[in-house]
Amino acid sequence: MTRSIDEITNGRRMRRNRRFEWNRRLVRENTLTTNDLIWPIFLIEGENRSEPVKSMPGVERFSVDRAVKAVKEAFDLGIPAIATFPDITFEKRDALGSEVLNPDGLINRATRAIKEAVPGIGIITDVALDPFTETGHDGILRDDIILNDETVEQLCKAAVIQAQAGADIISASEMMDGRIGAIRDALNEAGFTDTAILAYSAKYASAFYGPYREAVGTDKMLKGDKRTYFMDPANSDEALHEAALDVAEGADMLMVKPGMPYLDILRRIKDEFQMPTFVYQVSGEYSMIMAGVEKGFLDRERAMLESLMAFKRAGADGIFTYFAPEVAAILNGQKSPGSTMDH
Numbered sequence: 464m465t466r467s468i469d470e471i472t473n474g475r476r477m478r479r480n481r482r483f484e485w486n487r488r489l490v491r492e493n494t495l496t497t498n499d500l501i502w503p504i505f506l507i508e509g510e511n512r513s514e515p516v517k518s519m520p521g522v523e524r525f526s527v528d529r530a531v532k533a534v535k536e537a538f539d540l541g542i543p544a545i546a547t548f549p550d551i552t553f554e555k556r557d558a559l560g561s562e563v564l565n566p567d568g569l570i571n572r573a574t575r576a577i578k579e580a581v582p583g584i585g586i587i588t589d590v591a592l593d594p595f596t597e598t599g600h601d602g603i604l605r606d607d608i609i610l611n612d613e614t615v616e617q618l619c620k621a622a623v624i625q626a627q628a629g630a631d632i633i634s635a636s637e638m639m640d641g642r643i644g645a646i647r648d649a650l651n652e653a654g655f656t657d658t659a660i661l662a663y664s665a666k667y668a669s670a671f672y673g674p675y676r677e678a679v680g681t682d683k684m685l686k687g688d689k690r691t692y693f694m695d696p697a698n699s700d701e702a703l704h705e706a707a708l709d710v711a712e713g714a715d716m717l718m719v720k721p722g723m724p725y726l727d728i729l730r731r732i733k734d735e736f737q738m739p740t741f742v743y744q745v746s747g748e749y750s751m752i753m754a755g756v757e758k759g760f761l762d763r764e765r766a767m768l769e770s771l772m773a774f775k776r777a778g779a780d781g782i783f784t785y786f787a788p789e790v791a792a793i794l795n796g797q798k799s800p801g802s803t804m805d806h
């Protein structure tokens with residue numbers, strides 16, 4: 464070496480701040496807490512029933528009574544909110560996704576039961592039609608086209624019904640144009656001016672939703688793909704336009720989905736709008752980590768926590784994650800490092 468290291472770095476040795484755990488803690492820029500977690504859960508009909516989602520090791524679908532128990536535990540762990548997704552029987556699915564308008568449908572019954580038993584937890588329900596249509600599409604399909612405006616009408620009605628059942632946040636995960644403003648109007652007209660709207664602003668046409676589609680039973684039904692309404696993974700500026708429209712139309716919070724492959728989008732949206740910004744660690748991300756863990760290639764706890772910290776670093780305020788109860792237990796010190804807990 465012709466120059467010494469101190470000549471090269473001007474005496475700046477970055478490793479000084481990494482020497483001890485106490486000084487790594489002092490200079491840490493981001494923290495993950497239970498306040499960041501949103502737990503998505505899958506619902507099924509029946510009583511005292513749960514069934515495993517095969518492609519998501521450790522994840523189960525719950526009947527409403529079991530969901531209530533699970534949500535109570537989540538609340539006790541400090542998780543601020545849950546999000547529900549139903550797996551209804553195939554006979555109830557039709558072209559228009561009519562079951563989404565049933566005030567006593569699975570989602571709405573779960574909302575009422577959870578509200579009553581666990582009033583302190585936030586409930587997020589979704590108006591997308593995919594669990595209700597016979598095509599597995601998020602909107603109404605006619606002549607090979609997903610109809611935008613007709614779908615939005617359906618979403619507006621669903622939003623009011625979900626708000627009536629007690630949902631605190633209505634989420635729109637189907638990427639139809641104009642739906643945020645239309646849902647805001649519908650909620651306001653029905654007197655739900657305080658019900659919030661979470662816009663899935665940048666939702667990509669992603670391979671990482673595969674396991675979710677098994678969880679809600681759309682895997683075998685889906686004809687074609689969702690590329691005429693979800694975003695092209697190649698685009699980034701377009702996500703900012705989507706988010707700008709959602710903000711202008713009255714969204715209370717924005718979402719980027721999937722998470723890990725789209726950290727750049729998360730950062731851009733957070734920087735541009737400084738809105739509450741959520742990210743969804745989707746089923747495929749969960750299953751990828753779990754598959755690595757099951758094969759012995761990854762350390763479960765470290766992989767899980769690192770994947771969530773990456774979202775905080777990229778600007779997320781809230782994280783939808785199937786790991787939520789396990790992570791909350793770890794963060795609360797209720798779970799010893801390295802142990803395994805299935806939720």
Ligand code: PBG
Nearest residue numbers: 591593636671672675745746747
């Ligand atoms: C559709 C919807 C999807 C997810 C939740 N709602 C995507 C899809 O099936 O196209 C994915 C969630 C996940 O993968 O965890 N409205």
